[in-house]
Amino acid sequence: MTLRWTRDGLDAGSDGVLALPLNLLDNLLRGVGQVMFQNNSYTGVLFVAGIACNSWVLALAVVLGAGAGTLVAAWLGAKRDLLRSGMFGFNGALVALAVLVFLTPSALTWACALLAAACASILMAALLVHQPRLPALTAPFVITTLCVFLAAARLGRLEPSGLLPTAELPQTATVEGVVTLTTLIHGVFTGVGQVFFQNSICSGLLFVAALLVASPRAAVMALTGSLLGLLVAWAMGAAEPAIRAGMYGYNSALVALALACVFLRRSPAGYAYALLAAGITPFVAAATTAALAPLGMPALTLPFVLVAWLFLRAAPAFTRVQVQ
Amino acid sequence: MTLRWTRDGLDAGSDGVLALPLNLLDNLLRGVGQVMFQNNSYTGVLFVAGIACNSWVLALAVVLGAGAGTLVAAWLGAKRDLLRSGMFGFNGALVALAVLVFLTPSALTWACALLAAACASILMAALLVHQPRLPALTAPFVITTLCVFLAAARLGRLEPSGLLPTAELPQTATVEGVVTLTTLIHGVFTGVGQVFFQNSICSGLLFVAALLVASPRAAVMALTGSLLGLLVAWAMGAAEPAIRAGMYGYNSALVALALACVFLRRSPAGYAYALLAAGITPFVAAATTAALAPLGMPALTLPFVLVAWLFLRAAPAFTRVQVQ
Amino acid sequence: MTLRWTRDGLDAGSDGVLALPLNLLDNLLRGVGQVMFQNNSYTGVLFVAGIACNSWVLALAVVLGAGAGTLVAAWLGAKRDLLRSGMFGFNGALVALAVLVFLTPSALTWACALLAAACASILMAALLVHQPRLPALTAPFVITTLCVFLAAARLGRLEPSGLLPTAELPQTATVEGVVTLTTLIHGVFTGVGQVFFQNSICSGLLFVAALLVASPRAAVMALTGSLLGLLVAWAMGAAEPAIRAGMYGYNSALVALALACVFLRRSPAGYAYALLAAGITPFVAAATTAALAPLGMPALTLPFVLVAWLFLRAAPAFTRVQVQ
Numbered sequence: 001m002t003l004r005w006t007r008d009g010l011d012a013g014s015d016g017v018l019a020l021p022l023n024l025l026d027n028l029l030r031g032v033g034q035v036m037f038q039n040n041s042y043t044g045v046l047f048v049a050g051i052a053c054n055s056w057v058l059a060l061a062v063v064l065g066a067g068a069g070t071l072v073a074a075w076l077g078a079k080r081d082l083l084r085s086g087m088f089g090f091n092g093a094l095v096a097l098a099v100l101v102f103l104t105p106s107a108l109t110w111a112c113a114l115l116a117a118a119c120a121s122i123l124m125a126a127l128l129v130h131q132p133r134l135p136a137l138t139a140p141f142v143i144t145t146l147c148v149f150l151a152a153a154r155l156g157r158l159e160p161s162g163l164l165p166t167a168e169l170p171q172t173a174t175v176e177g178v179v180t181l182t183t184l185i186h187g188v189f190t191g192v193g194q195v196f197f198q199n200s201i202c203s204g205l206l207f208v209a210a211l212l213v214a215s216p217r218a219a220v221m222a223l224t225g226s227l228l229g230l231l232v233a234w235a236m237g238a239a240e241p242a243i244r245a246g247m248y249g250y251n252s253a254l255v256a257l258a259l260a261c262v263f264l265r266r267s268p269a270g271y272a273y274a275l276l277a278a279g280i281t282p283f284v285a286a287a288t289t290a291a292l293a294p295l296g297m298p299a300l301t302l303p304f305v306l307v308a309w310l311f312l313r314a315a316p317a318f319t320r321v322q323v324q
Numbered sequence: 325m326t327l328r329w330t331r332d333g334l335d336a337g338s339d340g341v342l343a344l345p346l347n348l349l350d351n352l353l354r355g356v357g358q359v360m361f362q363n364n365s366y367t368g369v370l371f372v373a374g375i376a377c378n379s380w381v382l383a384l385a386v387v388l389g390a391g392a393g394t395l396v397a398a399w400l401g402a403k404r405d406l407l408r409s410g411m412f413g414f415n416g417a418l419v420a421l422a423v424l425v426f427l428t429p430s431a432l433t434w435a436c437a438l439l440a441a442a443c444a445s446i447l448m449a450a451l452l453v454h455q456p457r458l459p460a461l462t463a464p465f466v467i468t469t470l471c472v473f474l475a476a477a478r479l480g481r482l483e484p485s486g487l488l489p490t491a492e493l494p495q496t497a498t499v500e501g502v503v504t505l506t507t508l509i510h511g512v513f514t515g516v517g518q519v520f521f522q523n524s525i526c527s528g529l530l531f532v533a534a535l536l537v538a539s540p541r542a543a544v545m546a547l548t549g550s551l552l553g554l555l556v557a558w559a560m561g562a563a564e565p566a567i568r569a570g571m572y573g574y575n576s577a578l579v580a581l582a583l584a585c586v587f588l589r590r591s592p593a594g595y596a597y598a599l600l601a602a603g604i605t606p607f608v609a610a611a612t613t614a615a616l617a618p619l620g621m622p623a624l625t626l627p628f629v630l631v632a633w634l635f636l637r638a639a640p641a642f643t644r645v646q647v648q
Numbered sequence: 649m650t651l652r653w654t655r656d657g658l659d660a661g662s663d664g665v666l667a668l669p670l671n672l673l674d675n676l677l678r679g680v681g682q683v684m685f686q687n688n689s690y691t692g693v694l695f696v697a698g699i700a701c702n703s704w705v706l707a708l709a710v711v712l713g714a715g716a717g718t719l720v721a722a723w724l725g726a727k728r729d730l731l732r733s734g735m736f737g738f739n740g741a742l743v744a745l746a747v748l749v750f751l752t753p754s755a756l757t758w759a760c761a762l763l764a765a766a767c768a769s770i771l772m773a774a775l776l777v778h779q780p781r782l783p784a785l786t787a788p789f790v791i792t793t794l795c796v797f798l799a800a801a802r803l804g805r806l807e808p809s810g811l812l813p814t815a816e817l818p819q820t821a822t823v824e825g826v827v828t829l830t831t832l833i834h835g836v837f838t839g840v841g842q843v844f845f846q847n848s849i850c851s852g853l854l855f856v857a858a859l860l861v862a863s864p865r866a867a868v869m870a871l872t873g874s875l876l877g878l879l880v881a882w883a884m885g886a887a888e889p890a891i892r893a894g895m896y897g898y899n900s901a902l903v904a905l906a907l908a909c910v911f912l913r914r915s916p917a918g919y920a921y922a923l924l925a926a927g928i929t930p931f932v933a934a935a936t937t938a939a940l941a942p943l944g945m946p947a948l949t950l951p952f953v954l955v956a957w958l959f960l961r962a963a964p965a966f967t968r969v970q971v972q
Contacts, residue, residue, distance in 0.1 A: 076597070077643030108560075119604055125641035126634050150611035156499035156561030167493040167618075169815040170943060175804035236756075237804030269724070280767055283760075286802035287795040294618045294815075294942045295494060310774050317773035319725030400921070401967030432884075443928055449965035450958050471935040478934035480823035480885030491817040491942075618942040619818060 008214070009041035024067075031066035031089015035138070036195065036207070036222065036254070037262045038214040039085045046210030050203040051097070051196055057105070058097055061113065062196070065096025068117035069124075078125065091124055092117030094141040094196075098300065099148055101197050104159040112148060112158065120144045135263065137308055138254075138301045146297055153296075167296030177240025184230065191226030191249015195301075199245050218261045225249075225256025225278045233282040252281040254304040255311075262324075263312055269320040277311045332538070333365035348391075355390035355413015359462070360519065360531075360546070360578070361586045362538040363409045370534030374527040375421070375520055381429070382421055385437065386520070389420025392441035393448075402449065415448055415464040416441030418520075422469045422624065425521050427476065428483040436472060436482065444468045459587065461632055462578075462625045470621055477620075491620030501564025508554065515550030515573015519625075523569050542585045549573070549580025549602045557606040575627040576605040582632045586648075593644040601635045656862070657689035672715075679714035679737015683786070684843065684855070684870065684902070685910045686862040687733045694858030698851040699745070699844055705753070706745055709761065710844070713744025716765035717772075726773065739772055739788040740765030742844075746793045746948065749845050751800065752807040760796060760806065768792045783911065785956055786902075786949045794945055801944075815944030825888025832878065839874030839897020843949075847893050866909045873897070873904025873926045881930040900929040902952040903959075910972075911960055917968040925959045 003022075004011040009030060012022035029044030036043070052059035069092020074083055082088060099113035123140035152158035189204030196203070211219035229252025233243055242248065259274035260266075285303040292299055315321045327346075328335040333354060336346035353368030360367070376383035393416020398407055406412060423437035447464035476482035513528030520527070535543035553576025557567055566572060583598035584590075609627040616623055639645045651670075652659040657678060660670035677692030684691070700707035717740020722731055730736060747761035771788035800806035837852030844851070859867035877900025881891055890896060907922035908914075933951040940947055963969045 073642075076593070076645060078641055112560075115604070122634060122638045125638035129640050130637055147608060147611040150494070150614040151560075151607045152496065153494035153614035153617070154497050154562060154566075154610035155557070155607070156497045156563070158497075158560065160496055167495070169493075169817075170798070170801035171815070172808055173800065173802050173804045173806075233803070236760075236799075236806065238802060239804070242802075273724070280763070283799045283803070284795060287798035290798040290801035291943060293801070295615060310770060313778055314770045314773035316777050317726055318721075321724060397966075400917070400969060402965055436884075439928070446958060446962045449962035453964050454961055471932060474818070474935035474938040475884075475931045476821065477818035477938035477941070478821050478886060478890075479881070479931070480821045480887070482821075482884065484820055491819070493817075619939060 008039060024070075027070060027084060027086065028063055028066040028089055030084075030086035031070060032062055032086070032093050033210070033214070034086040034090035035094060036211060036218070036257060038211065038218065040214040043210045043214045044086075046206055046213060047196065050193070050206030050210065051198060053202050053206065054198055054200055058100060061096045061100045062093045064114060065117040066090065066093040068092050068096065068114040069121040072118040073121040073125065076121075076125075078121075082128075088121045088124055091120040091136075091138060091140040091144070094138060094301075095120045095144050095148075097196060098141070098145045102149060102161055102163050102298070103152065104161045106159075108157055116144050116148050134309060134312060135258075137258070137305045139305045142300045142302045142305060145300060149297055150295065165293065165296050165298060168293055170290040170293045173237070173239070175237040175239075179234050179240050179243060183240055183244045186244045187230045187246055187249055188223060188226050190244070190246030191230060191253055192222055192246070194246040194250035195254060204246070215261065218257055221256045221260045221274075222253045224275075225253035225281075228252055228256070228275065228278050229282050229285075232279055233286075236282065236286075238282070238286065248282045248285055251285050251299075251301060251303040251307070252278040254301060255281050255307050258304075258308045259311060263308075264315065265322040265324050267320075267322070270322070273311065273315075273318075273321045277307050281307050332363060348394075351394060351408060351410065352387055352390040352413055354408075354410035355394060356386055356410070356417050357534075357538070358410040358414035359418060360535060360542070360581060362535065362542065364538040367534045367538045368410075370530055370537060371520065374517070374530030374534065375522060377526050377530065378522055378524055382424060385420045385424045386417045388438060389441040390414065390417040392416050392420065392438040393445040396442040397445040397449065400445075400449075402445075406452075412445045412448055415444040415460075415462060415468070418462060418465040418625075419444045419468050419472075421520060422465070423472055426473060426485055426487050426622070428485045430481075430483075432481055433483075440468050440472050458633060458636060459582075461582070461629045463629045463633075466624045466626045466629060469624060473621055474619065489617065489620050489622060492617055494614040494617045497561070497563070499561040499563075503558050503564050503567060507564055507568045508558075510568045511554045511570055511573055512547060512550050514568070514570030515554060516546055516570070516577055518570040518574035519578060528570070539585065542581055545580045545584045545598075546577045548599075549577035549605075552576055552580070552599065552602050553606050553609075556603055557610075560606065560610075562606070562610065572606045572609055575609050575623075575625060575631070576602040578625060578628040579605050579631050579635075582628075583635060587632075587636055588639065589646040589648055591644075591646070594646070597635065597639075597642075597645045601631050605631050656687060675718060675732060675734065676711055676714040676737055678732075678734035679718060680710055680734070680741050681858070681862070682734040682738035683742060684859060684866070684905060686859065686866065688862040691858045691862045692734075694854055694861060695844065698841070698854030698858065699846060701850050701854065702846055702848055706748060709744045709748045710741045712762060713765040714738065714741040716740050716744065716762040717769045720766040721769040721773065724773075726769075730776075736769045736772055739768040739784075739786060739792070742786060742789040742949075743768045743792050743796075745844060746789070747796055750797060750809055750811050750946070752809045754805075754807075756805055757807075764792050764796050782957060782960060783906075785906070785953045787953045787957075790948045790950045790953060793948060797945055798943065813941065813944050813946060816941055818938040818941045821885070821887070823885040823887075827882050827888050827891060831888055831892045834892045835878045835894055835897055836871060836874050838892070838894030839878060840870055840894070840901055842894040842898035843902060852894070863909065866905055869904045869908045869922075870901045872923075873901035873929075876900055876904070876923065876926050877930050877933075880927055881934075884930065884934075886930070886934065896930045896933055899933050899947075899949060899951040899955070900926040902949060903929050903955050906952075906956045907959060911956075912963065913970040913972050915968075915970070918970070921959065921963075921966075921969045925955050929955050 010026040012019045029041035032044035066089035073088035096113040120140040127136035193204035226249035233248035256278040264270040288299040334350040336343040353365035356368035390413035397412035420437040444464040451460035517528035550573035557572035580602040588594040612623040658674045660667045677689035681691035714737035721736035744761040768788040775784035841852035874897035881896035904926040912918040936947040
């Protein structure tokens with residue numbers, strides 16, 4: 001067996017008893033890396049490390065979720081290159097992680113988490129067929145996960161872990177708490193950490209490092225997006241605890257990363273467009289959170305998906321912005 | 325006039341004073357049959373019989389609803405073959421039935437029921453134009469009916485009959501009641517009966533017979549779907565009264581029937597795909613019910629529509645599953 | 649500089665220091681006129697006058713909103729003819745107006761109103777790209793505005809002005825109040841006035857005059873739609889204060905105007921189709937209002953958008969109705 005370390009991962013060749021499992025592992029780690037658009041298994045390893053520094057169980061869930069999503073798609077006969085680049089892994093990874101964070105773990109919860117991760121691949125396929133020119137982003141993750149959480153209100157053996165918001169009618173907000181320098185520093189890094197539901201500076205730093213390995217520009221844009229989201233939320237009077245926990249950062253980070261580094265051609269207007277998108281994301285995040293309040297559901301990355309789809313869909317109407 | 329009994333209905337020819345009404349009646353019964361995908365007026369007769377064994381008024385509503393839907397589409401100039409095969413009838417049939425089950429009957433309610441049945445044909449046409457390669461299924465029925473029920477919260481002369489759920493915020497479920505053998509037997513057949521809102525074994529049996537007349541495979545898949553939905557719901561801790569009433573069966577029955585007998589090519593992978601779809605339907609049913617709880621709305625066949633659309637939309641991305 | 653007054657507006661030529669600002673102003677007024685489908689700056693002036701007779705501030709907001717929407721689209725490089733005919737102005741105009749009606753005005757609210765008006769142009773562009781054969785109507789306005797209002801539930805510095813409905817679970821309606829001749833006369837004209845949130849006969853009359861200037865047929869259809877909506881709502885037992893305030897008129901007026909005067913070819917069947925659409929709009933309005941009740945959100949012109957999209961989408965399936 002000849003192991004070959006390439007710039008974006010491992011190639012274990014096609015000989016030897018370990019080739020298949022090693023290639024599969026590389027594949028799953030690319031799937032984890034694709035959560036932030038990186039077809040890079042080193043990035044995947046560092047993402048898993050960033051989760052493992054809080055919980056080994058959740059780190060395992062991420063890898064197994066990517067596995068469930070990838071294997072179901074492979075069995076049904078999805079395209080090789082999509083499988084290989086982790087496109088059927090990242091939604092499953094997030095689904096399994098979210099289910100095990102927000103529901104009380106048990107054998108049945110694990111089974112549901114992996115079944116849901118597999119179903120995310122069906123959704124991914126449906127979006128690939130339905131809108132071939134618009135990326136699916138994390139929409140399959142959001143839809144599948146909300147479906148499982150909502151089902152817990154009717155299925156007695158799915159028990160919320162206490163992290164889901166309480167169902168309540170939306171009320172008028174007041175400015176809550178005082179934003180200090182600590183809030184800002186915390187917020188910028190947890191804003192990256194919350195992409196994987198990690199309310200921790202340590203995870204945020206490891207995730208930034210993971211992006212750095214693959215693309216320094218991606219790391220810069222993720223931090224810029226997180227900071228911009230935080231500043232807009234602060235200016236508009238969002239609650240301090242939410243800002244500190246990065247709740248207004250992660251969607252903006254993903255929007256900035258997706259538009260400026262992945263889907264738009266580099267140009268001054270393109271950057272301005274991406275920053276406008278990242279700048280209005282906190283409004284959409286606040287609105288989505290309020291809209292889901294009567295159901296007691298978290299917004300997950302729904303604001304990111306909505307804003308990114310909107311700006312990508314609109315781009316062809318404008319001559320100054322070009323989609324790659 | 326020459327009456328000709330064909331394998332799937334009646335042909336009254338084009339002569340004689342009774343030809344037109346008899347052909348129209350045959351047409352409406354095909355419309356009723358299309359609720360479970362059968363272009364067959366004998367199936368339609370047995371569906372009507374299954375409803376009539378509970379209520380003559382509702383049996384009449386089904387036929388008149390199919391009539392309102394078909395006639396409006398005919399007047400506006402829809403395609404002949406779509407009209408003839410009952411494609412503009414089945415949503416109207418379900419709309420009129422649902423309105424008269426869930427709202428207190430009065431002259432005004434009947435008028436609204438038939439107007440709504442007519443509007444379901446506009447929705448059907450819009451879906452045919454919008455997504456020519458994806459079947460509309462019962463989406464027009466679900467949307468139209470929910471619209472009428474929601475309107476009852478603002479229009480004083482539409483009065484709910486007491487069968488609509490009370491509007492409430494979703495709460496955590498607990499395992500409720502004990503599932504016995506009676507629950508299972510009841511549940512499998514009411515699971516078929518609930519396709520027409522009939523919580524009755526007798527209706528369920530007549531509906532299975534109606535399917536048998538047209539296609540034994542359809543009858544088997546409907547029962548298989550109903551059983552699978554029930555078993556998954558039981559395993560996940562759904563409430564016993566809901567299981568017994570077939571609330572977790574009818575959507576799975578329709579999903580299994582639609583995928584395995586109508587829209588996918590027969591193959592082992594096709595069956596596995598259809599059963600995966602039917603197996604996750606109880607989760608989607610639980611989620612939809614919870615999501616509609618703050619509005620006090622029933623899920624109707626929305627879970628079926630969502631799951632069937634998802635799996636049909638995704639199929640072209642997979643080489644091992646073929647759409648017919 | 650040569651000023652030229654044309655049938656539908658002002659042409660200030662391309663010379664002279666005042667040419668650019670005068671052409672821009674003409675452009676913005678066309679944008680305001682497009683709220684009721686009139687590419688006509690005199691109509692725009694009379695719409696602004698109809699708002700100014702209640703509040704100068706809101707009249708200013710309408711023009712500035714149209715400006716924000718148009719300028720952002722122009723900067724990003726939208727098509728000239730779309731810009732010139734006000735297609736990037738009308739949604740921005742409504743957004744800025746709605747934000748300043750429903751939120752307490754402040755410097756920050758004004759900034760948000762104009763930012764939101766600009767974002768409505770991104771949504772407009774996305775809809776133009778996504779559904780090139782279906783008009784965007786006021787969908788960008790509805791989505792953007794609901795997003796801002798919902799965000800107010802999380803962002804402490806956006807304060808509702810007290811006109812937003814209180815969030816509550818929908819309940820069964822009773823017939824409320826007695827409809828008199830005054831109700832009807834009031835209702836028909838406020839039904840037109842409510843297109844710009846003006847609960848005032850005077851505004852309604854000025855808006856009808858604005859339509860008359862551009863097209864007498866448009867004025868007649870708007871009043872017909874408003875009357876039809878009111879009568880259906882009355883027959884179904886809607887609350888008298890809502891009928892009097894034109895809440896069941898403005899969506900029907902827009903539907904009748906859009907279908908009969910703008911998008912369908914003139915024919916008896918076309919008119920019948922448009923009136924059927926306007927006639928069912930009160931049901932959709934009641935349903936939408938009830939569906940948004942748990943979020944405490946107003947329906948705005950969502951019912952109009954939904955009904956008009958439905959009937960336009962369905963039209964190609966029917967031979968007797970032709971889309972222009």
